[in-house]
Amino acid sequence: xxxxxxxxNRGPHLSTLVxxxxxxxxxxxxxxxxxxxxxxxxxxxxxxxxxxVVREAIARLxxxxxIWSQQGRGAFVxxxxxxxVLTIDYDALQRADSFRNLFELRGILEVQAAALAAKRRTxxxxxxxxxxxxxxxxxxYGSVAWLxxxxxxxxxxxxxxRNSYMGQFLAFVSERVRESILAAGxxxxxDDMARITLGEHERILAAIxxxxxxxxxAAMRDxxxxxxxxxxxxxxxxAAESVSPQEVASPVRHSRLRKAVRNRTAG
Amino acid sequence: xxxxxxxxNRGPHLSTLVxxxxxxxxxxxxxxxxxxxxxxxxxxxxxxxxxxVVREAIARLxxxxxIWSQQGRGAFVxxxxxxxVLTIDYDALQRADSFRNLFELRGILEVQAAALAAKRRTxxxxxxxxxxxxxxxxxxYGSVAWLxxxxxxxxxxxxxxRNSYMGQFLAFVSERVRESILAAGxxxxxDDMARITLGEHERILAAIxxxxxxxxxAAMRDxxxxxxxxxxxxxxxxAAESVSPQEVASPVRHSRLRKAVRNRTAG
DNA sequence: TCTTGTCGTGTTATCATACAACCCTGATTT
DNA sequence: AAATCAGGGTTGTATGATAACACGACAAGA
Numbered sequence: 001x002x003x004x005x006x007x008x009n010r011g012p013h014l015s016t017l018v019x020x021x022x023x024x025x026x027x028x029x030x031x032x033x034x035x036x037x038x039x040x041x042x043x044x045x046x047x048x049x050x051x052x053v054v055r056e057a058i059a060r061l062x063x064x065x066x067i068w069s070q071q072g073r074g075a076f077v078x079x080x081x082x083x084x085v086l087t088i089d090y091d092a093l094q095r096a097d098s099f100r101n102l103f104e105l106r107g108i109l110e111v112q113a114a115a116l117a118a119k120r121r122t123x124x125x126x127x128x129x130x131x132x133x134x135x136x137x138x139x140x141y142g143s144v145a146w147l148x149x150x151x152x153x154x155x156x157x158x159x160x161x162r163n164s165y166m167g168q169f170l171a172f173v174s175e176r177v178r179e180s181i182l183a184a185g186x187x188x189x190x191d192d193m194a195r196i197t198l199g200e201h202e203r204i205l206a207a208i209x210x211x212x213x214x215x216x217x218a219a220m221r222d223x224x225x226x227x228x229x230x231x232x233x234x235x236x237x238x239a240a241e242s243v244s245p246q247e248v249a250s251p252v253r254h255s256r257l258r259k260a261v262r263n264r265t266a267g
Numbered sequence: 268x269x270x271x272x273x274x275x276n277r278g279p280h281l282s283t284l285v286x287x288x289x290x291x292x293x294x295x296x297x298x299x300x301x302x303x304x305x306x307x308x309x310x311x312x313x314x315x316x317x318x319x320v321v322r323e324a325i326a327r328l329x330x331x332x333x334i335w336s337q338q339g340r341g342a343f344v345x346x347x348x349x350x351x352v353l354t355i356d357y358d359a360l361q362r363a364d365s366f367r368n369l370f371e372l373r374g375i376l377e378v379q380a381a382a383l384a385a386k387r388r389t390x391x392x393x394x395x396x397x398x399x400x401x402x403x404x405x406x407x408y409g410s411v412a413w414l415x416x417x418x419x420x421x422x423x424x425x426x427x428x429r430n431s432y433m434g435q436f437l438a439f440v441s442e443r444v445r446e447s448i449l450a451a452g453x454x455x456x457x458d459d460m461a462r463i464t465l466g467e468h469e470r471i472l473a474a475i476x477x478x479x480x481x482x483x484x485a486a487m488r489d490x491x492x493x494x495x496x497x498x499x500x501x502x503x504x505x506a507a508e509s510v511s512p513q514e515v516a517s518p519v520r521h522s523r524l525r526k527a528v529r530n531r532t533a534g
Numbered sequence: 535t536c537t538t539g540t541c542g543t544g545t546t547a548t549c550a551t552a553c554a555a556c557c558c559t560g561a562t563t564t
Numbered sequence: 565a566a567a568t569c570a571g572g573g574t575t576g577t578a579t580g581a582t583a584a585c586a587c588g589a590c591a592a593g594a
Contacts, residue, residue, distance in 0.1 A: 015576095016330070039545060039546085049577080050578045051578085052319065052576095052578070055319075055323060055546090056322060057326075059280075059282050059326055060330045063283070063330070064330070064352070070545090070585080070586080071545075072544080073544095073585080073586055074545060075545095085352040085353060085354045086354075086436065101432050104432075105433055109375070163368040163371055164365070164368060165369050165372045169372065175348045307574080319549070319550085337574095338575045338576055339555070339557035339574055340558085341574060341575075342575080
């Protein structure tokens with residue numbers, strides 16, 4: 001077993017580098033589930049760091065469920081299904097196809113959340129949504145306050161599903177999507193957009209208030225399709241469309257991001 | 268700031284206990300975003316462990332995005348949105364309502380995954396699904412081999428969506444659900460169930476093969492409703508039912524499915 | 535032959551200490 | 565007044581030692 005473990009170059013937190021290096025070994029299959037890792041001492045000398053650093057790295061991997069260790073035996077690669085946490089690689093999201101996939105997943109969750117919200121919303125939920133909309137109306141388009149109100153609106157919708165996991169997942173996915181959009185920095189602003197976006201939200205709220213399940217789904221789908229355009233995703237590829245139950249087995253038109261998600265990662 | 272930090276009782280991995288203790292402080296709001304944590308030395312004496320253990324705990328929390336630290340300054344609680352991982356508390360899942368919520372979320376993802384799979388599946392996908400079904404057919408109901416084939420079938424469906432995040436999320440959620448079911452240990456086995464469950468899977472595959480989006484959704488919904496019953500969830504509460512989109516103007520009534528699911532929508 | 539108990543070795547878990555790198559503050563110097 | 569520097573406090577890393585545990589080898593006894 002010749003693991004390809006490079007000496008680690010200085011950076012932020014040696015343990016982070018060691019952890020991701022080991023993580024890569026696992027992801028790329030050089031370390032398979034059940035395999036025993038080299039001893040801490042061996043890893044320490046291999047990476048050229050202290051055993052302490054190795055232990056911090058291992059503690060991290062263990063908390064992620066990627067490996068497990070037992071005193072006196074050693075550390076072993078865990079089964080993939082044992083992953084106890086869900087992570088989304090930031091760098092991977094810079095790739096257009098990854099971003100589109102995550103956007104699609106978000107769309108699915110948002111649309112179904114809207115449906116559930118239309119069924120289960122309470123008066124308090126509706127008030128909260130209305131307040132969030134007022135916040136958007138009051139703030140200039142694209143401003144920090146506007147964005148906060150936007151997030152707040154979607155959060156209240158998720159909360160109205162009365163399913164905490166829905167809120168948790170949606171918040172997680174949305175935040176990753178938002179980060180990626182900000183990193184790309186290509187959202188276009190115009191005066192029209194404020195009105196359009198606001199209108200989309202209002203229709204969602206109206207449908208949810210009316211308890212109109214289909215309407216809420218459709219309104220949310222519209223909103224996400226609009227958001228996709230605004231972010232530079234072509235409509236045909238947007239999430240909202242792909243989950244709408246209509247045409248059968250249409251060939252997937254390959255997408256093109258406008259200058260969208262080009263990397264500007266470190267450097 | 269009087270943090271309620273109990274001395275840690277011996278158990279599996281001190282760093283784990285320290286980490287979850289700090290985590291709890293954050294979750295319960297005694298440590299708010301921006302707050303500075305006590306120094307490592309202080310935490311070490313507070314918990315009655317060595318500074319090394321505290322560092323492993325902090326390394327873990329940092330990797331989860333819950334805190335950030337800077338050399339020479341200290342460690343600080345991060346904003347909630349910065350959480351880079353999504354976790355599901357195992358204990359919380361023992362509560363019935365939490366379990367039902369997670370099951371509902373899983374249902375949403377599975378149903379929409381089936382829809383996407385019906386659109387995008389390749390020949391290879393269909394072959395893989397068929398193989399998984401054969402595996403189920405060959406194995407005794409409830410056996411390890413059977414369960415593995417079951418998981419494999421759902422995995423292939425997720426893969427056929429051509430959306431890696433869908434697979435990732437679904438695998439994560441399903442695994443948590445499965446764990447919880449096993450822990451409860453209340454799944455009932457009978458000879459009929461093998462046939463029924465197999466039939467449900469076959470209908471899903473048939474719809475996906477035919478590229479029938481609605482049919483795939485409906486079949487998957489049926490399957491999940493059945494699974495919910497088998498696991499002891501009341502039908503009315505099952506996930507699959509609550510996301511049913513009430514046939515959006517579809518001329519094609521393709522369901523020759525049992526209508527068990529369709530009674531009792533929210534009224 | 536089979537079982538059992540002991541021991542030695544290797545590994546992880548934890549502790550303790552020391553030093554380096556860095557931040558912050560405040561006094562000193564220019 | 566501004567720049568510089570010294571000092572203490574904090575995290576980051578290194579190193580060595582000890583305890584707890586797993587595992588195989590090996591001998592003693594049945």
